[in-house]
Amino acid sequence: MAEVILKNLTKRWGDFVGVDNQSLDIHDKEFLVLLGPSGCGKTTTMRMIAGLEEPTSGEIWIGERKVNDDLPKDRDVAMVFQNYGLYPHMTIFDNIAYPLKVRGTPKADIRPRVERAAEQVELTQFLGRKPKALSGGQRQRVALARAIVRTPKVFLMDEPLSNLDAKLRVTMRAELKHLSRELKVTTVYVTHDQIEAMTLADRVAVMKHGVIQQLGTPDEIYNDPANLFVAGFIGSPAMNLVRGSVKDGHFITVDGVRLSTIASEDRNEVILGVRADDINVHEAGAGDIDTPIYAFENTGEASFLTVVWGDQRVIARGDRHLRKEQDDVVGLTLNPDHLYLFDPATERRIHL
Amino acid sequence: MRDNTLKYVLVLPAVMVVFATAIWPLMESARLSATVGRLNRPGSLDQYIGLENYTWAFFEEPAFWNSVWVTGIYTILTVGLTTIFALGLALLLAPGGRLRSGVQTLLILPFAMSPALIGVSFRFMFNPEFGLFDAFFGAVMPPLADVSWLADPTLAFAVCVMADVWGWIPFLTLVLIGGLASIPQDTIEAAQVDGASGWRVFKDVTLPQLAPVLAVVIILKSIFSLKTFDQIFMLTNGGPGTATQTLSHYIYFNGMKYGQIGYAASVAWLMVIPMILLTYLYARFVFRKD
Numbered sequence: 001m002a003e004v005i006l007k008n009l010t011k012r013w014g015d016f017v018g019v020d021n022q023s024l025d026i027h028d029k030e031f032l033v034l035l036g037p038s039g040c041g042k043t044t045t046m047r048m049i050a051g052l053e054e055p056t057s058g059e060i061w062i063g064e065r066k067v068n069d070d071l072p073k074d075r076d077v078a079m080v081f082q083n084y085g086l087y088p089h090m091t092i093f094d095n096i097a098y099p100l101k102v103r104g105t106p107k108a109d110i111r112p113r114v115e116r117a118a119e120q121v122e123l124t125q126f127l128g129r130k131p132k133a134l135s136g137g138q139r140q141r142v143a144l145a146r147a148i149v150r151t152p153k154v155f156l157m158d159e160p161l162s163n164l165d166a167k168l169r170v171t172m173r174a175e176l177k178h179l180s181r182e183l184k185v186t187t188v189y190v191t192h193d194q195i196e197a198m199t200l201a202d203r204v205a206v207m208k209h210g211v212i213q214q215l216g217t218p219d220e221i222y223n224d225p226a227n228l229f230v231a232g233f234i235g236s237p238a239m240n241l242v243r244g245s246v247k248d249g250h251f252i253t254v255d256g257v258r259l260s261t262i263a264s265e266d267r268n269e270v271i272l273g274v275r276a277d278d279i280n281v282h283e284a285g286a287g288d289i290d291t292p293i294y295a296f297e298n299t300g301e302a303s304f305l306t307v308v309w310g311d312q313r314v315i316a317r318g319d320r321h322l323r324k325e326q327d328d329v330v331g332l333t334l335n336p337d338h339l340y341l342f343d344p345a346t347e348r349r350i351h352l
Numbered sequence: 353m354r355d356n357t358l359k360y361v362l363v364l365p366a367v368m369v370v371f372a373t374a375i376w377p378l379m380e381s382a383r384l385s386a387t388v389g390r391l392n393r394p395g396s397l398d399q400y401i402g403l404e405n406y407t408w409a410f411f412e413e414p415a416f417w418n419s420v421w422v423t424g425i426y427t428i429l430t431v432g433l434t435t436i437f438a439l440g441l442a443l444l445l446a447p448g449g450r451l452r453s454g455v456q457t458l459l460i461l462p463f464a465m466s467p468a469l470i471g472v473s474f475r476f477m478f479n480p481e482f483g484l485f486d487a488f489f490g491a492v493m494p495p496l497a498d499v500s501w502l503a504d505p506t507l508a509f510a511v512c513v514m515a516d517v518w519g520w521i522p523f524l525t526l527v528l529i530g531g532l533a534s535i536p537q538d539t540i541e542a543a544q545v546d547g548a549s550g551w552r553v554f555k556d557v558t559l560p561q562l563a564p565v566l567a568v569v570i571i572l573k574s575i576f577s578l579k580t581f582d583q584i585f586m587l588t589n590g591g592p593g594t595a596t597q598t599l600s601h602y603i604y605f606n607g608m609k610y611g612q613i614g615y616a617a618s619v620a621w622l623m624v625i626p627m628i629l630l631t632y633l634y635a636r637f638v639f640r641k642d
Binding site for chain 1: 536538541542545546548549552556557560561563
């Protein structure tokens with residue numbers, strides 16, 4: 001049980017900055033997700049916590065101890081790797097038992113602990129097999145069992161679900177969540193999948209170019225994005241971002257479409273952010289703006305309408321029973337309580 | 353012509369070449385091994401004596417057993433030393449190791465030299481008058497100052513082993529670098545995080561995953577060591593006395609120098625036995641299915 005503190009952590013390779021002067025307090029027992037596109041420095045940050053990568057500058061604290069100069073083996077962390085990192089020449093039992101063995105756990109203690117860990121991830125009947133004989137999902141569980149077989153100060157998980165197929169990922173996600181709430185150990189979890197971040201995290205740190213863009217609860221980063229990047233990265237479909245201006249309490253797109261009332265003073269160049277969920281779809285004439293449909297998509301659980309204003313596309317989410325055709329005209333209304341304005345120059349949010 | 357017939361016709365030339373250069377000489381040497389087989393005695397190449405050549409080697413010829421002994425020790429030492437040095441170098445040179453790039457290129461140099469040339473240059477360097485190594489060892493270890501290396505049975509043997517190890521390290525290193533590079537990095541990192549020290553990571557994770565490559569390397573090198581000839585021929589010519597006479601050298605001497613081609617053929621066939629065993633092991637490791 002420990003908190004993890006990063007102080008002005010930087011990692012550079014020559015001119016390339018992987019992680020840029022990053023400070024972060026991860027609370028005791030917290031599940032923190034580092035979220036961002038590939039190359040944003042999230043994995044590098046985690047690898048520095050594990051000790052697999054040496055920081056160029058800055059400090060890493062785990063609990064009461066500065067661990068910069070500690071080898072990975074002395075940091076008391078457990079890590080789940082993206083490709084699982086299982087030992088191919090060992091049985092599943094030996095794989096899970098390895099952290100206990102190298103740390104000198106008495107032989108009599110090893111078997112019950114391995115069996116308990118295997119039970120927690122439902123692997124009991126595979127203990128005698130080699131990793132090769134298991135499916136991807138099962139290997140994933142072995143990696144997980146190897147991490148939870150002892151109680152480390154911190155769990156580190158590097159995109160543990162990204163090699164699984166879509167269906168299995170959803171199942172494993174729920175299991176991970178259940179397990180993490182049961183174990184109550186500080187966890188750092190790296191992913192580029194915003195759904196994973198939203199569902200698993202106590203707090204999410206959204207990263208880009210080695211810098212944390214926003215740190216907050218899933219609710220905060222979804223409902224209160226700090227800048228354009230976070231707004232566009234979180235949510236599926238991505239938040240609609242429309243260039244335009246504000247005049248007399250109305251947002252007008254660059255192509256002169258008058259979209260919605262908005263509680264803002266006049267502004268020349270702004271970007272309006274609105275989620276597909278916050279655009280209500282009506283019959284033609286019943287909404288604020290009548291517009292033809294560019295494309296209509298039915299996913300079964302919802303319907304998505306793409307409309308085009310000038311060169312800007314906007315996606316609205318309709319009822320799952322809605323049936324329209326291309327070029328049909330519909331009326332759209334933007335929910336004025338959930339509109340965001342961003343400054344196109346600084347990309348920062350303009351608070352209304 | 354039907355495809356079925358055509359395929360045999362197309363393969364025929366290759367089969368004939370193999371037959372003429374490998375199969376027929378092999379059969380002929382097997383036949384010779386059962387004859388008196390003296391090059392200087394007309395008709396003796398067709399004078400059959402059964403297994404007498406073999407029993408002669410086994411029971412009447414201490415020189416045969418001497419060369420078996422020399423070859424055995426030579427093989428064990430060269431295989432062991434070359435593998436250990438090559439593994440150490442490979443660990444330093446592999447991706448993530450401490451040395452890289454330029455050194456790797458430099459490393460291949462000894463392998464570019466022909467074994468005969470290695471023999472000549474080592475003989476030169478251990479020359480008691482103006483040899484480089486001779487002077488070097490004399491300076492570092494004064495008791496060795498006035499030693500004539502190649503005239504002393506033990507030291508001459510040591511020089512042979514040294515030359516062989518030096519010549520073979522590069523090839524083995526390259527193969528092992530390849531083997532190390534194919535070990536998934538995350539298994540090594542997982543072991544580090546799991547709490548293993550550097551040595552334990554090597555012993556528990558790196559070495560077991562390198563084992564198949566290591567086995568191939570050891571078997572290959574054993575085959576090469578067993579049949580060593582050219583280097584020894586140039587370096588010591590089997591001497592002093594028979595202190596460095598390997599089996600191949602013994603066969604060459606009996607067959608070519610003394611003209612006992614029948615006897616030489618029988619010893620050559622005796623050498624085939626461990627070779628077949630090693631080749632079988634090699635094939636098993638290389639073509640094994642996971």
